[in-house]
Each structure stands twice: as structure tokens, then as C-alpha cells.
Amino acid sequence: MVIEITGLPQAEMNEKDLEYLVSRVFFKSIDLLGGLNKLAEFRTLTWLPSLARAAYVIVLRDEYLRTEDEIAKRVGLTRNTVRNILRADPTLAMEKIKKLEELAKEEIREMKVHTAGGIAKLAYKMVKEGNDAETLVQYYGLAAEDVAKALDIPWAYAVLKCTKGIKYPIEEGSVLKERLTGLKIKNLPSEEVIEKLHFPIKNPAHLLHEIKLVISSIEGN
DSSP states (O other), X not given: OOOOOOSOOOOOOOHHHHHHHHHHHHHHHHHHTTOHHHHHHTTOGGGHHHHHHHXXXXXXXXXXXXXXXXXXXXXXXXXXXXXXXXXXXXXXXXHHHHTHHHHHHHTSSSOOHHHHHHHHHHXXXXXXXXXXXXXXXXXXXXXXXXXXXXXXXXXXXXXXXXXXXXXXXXXXXXXXXXXXXXXXXXXXXXXXXXXXXXXXXXXXXXXXXXXXXXXXXXXXX
């Protein structure tokens, strides 16, 4: 039985914020399926519209508390389809992802709403935990590198260069110590800076921000 929750205060919806979060969930969903190359290999690029719709439904519901009717009107789906996406089981979707070849044979033309909903739910949870798609993390790294160059911040550029290809989120300092040992960050040993960082670190831009906070803290003393 599905209970429609009404009367809850709805979060104010900024269209740019909505699109940004939906895009992150969409890219993470693709990531969970092995990336665009894997989808092309299995000839399942036709799944992309289903994943995009599911990403919208999950974000509108979980982030902005929109009702099924409001979501259906916004995304252009029936209320029942929205409900089926919201009822999807992410655990079951994860099991299907592990058997991608079988899933591709079963849902070759279009991904079923339950499958897409389960994957989008899982992707939304991971994004909220700071685990974005690899594609976006790489983009963040390139963007941060450009900013470091433009602002002529040698330590930032050196950190990004040494950590290129590292997997985010970074959960502990040992991963960074392997890459940054011997590096000076504004005349401070990198080991000293790493010891004071707060983990997990979500992406390259977040890493630079955390390092900057540590430097400011040390210099302030």
C-alpha cells in the first residue's frame, strides 16, 4: 500500500539547483551501469530517457517533497508511472546491475520503470553522500586546475597534479600521503596539512578548499 503524504512544507525550488542535482543523479546512474561505453557495448543507450525521467522523479520527491500528481505533470508521466518509480527497490536494482548482460537482454528496448527508479534512488543516495560520477569528478579536477593556474597558486596546482586520477571521495589521509609525501604546501610539509584535513573529501575542489582552511588555521596561529 502506498501512502500519499500531503501537507508537508515544500522546499523552495530553484530551477538551476534542480537541474544541477538531477544531472548529477543522472550521471551517477550511468556510472552505476558502467558508463556510456558499457551501455553502447550492450546497445542499451535507449535506457537514457528512462534514467533521466527517474532522476527527475526521485529528486523532486526526496529533495523538494513534490506530490505524485505534481511530479507527473512536471515530468510528463502518468501518476502510476511516478508511483512505480518511487516504489522501486534500490537493492533489487543493484542485483540487476551486477548481471548487466542479462538485464540488457530482458530490457533491451526500454528500461522498466522499477529498474530505472531503483538505480536513480541508489544514485541519489550516493550523490548526497558526496560520491559523484567519475565523469563529473574529472571535470571538477580540470576546472580546479584551470583556476589554480589562472590565480597563480603553485601549491594548488602541485596538489592537483600529484592527485590526478585519485578516486573520490577520499575517506582517509593515507591515500593522500601516498601521493603528496615530500611536497611542500605553502612551506608546510604536506603530511602536517593532511593530518588536519576533514574527511571524506568529495572532489578536487573540495580538497583544495580543505587544504586552504588548514593553511589559514596554521597561519592564524
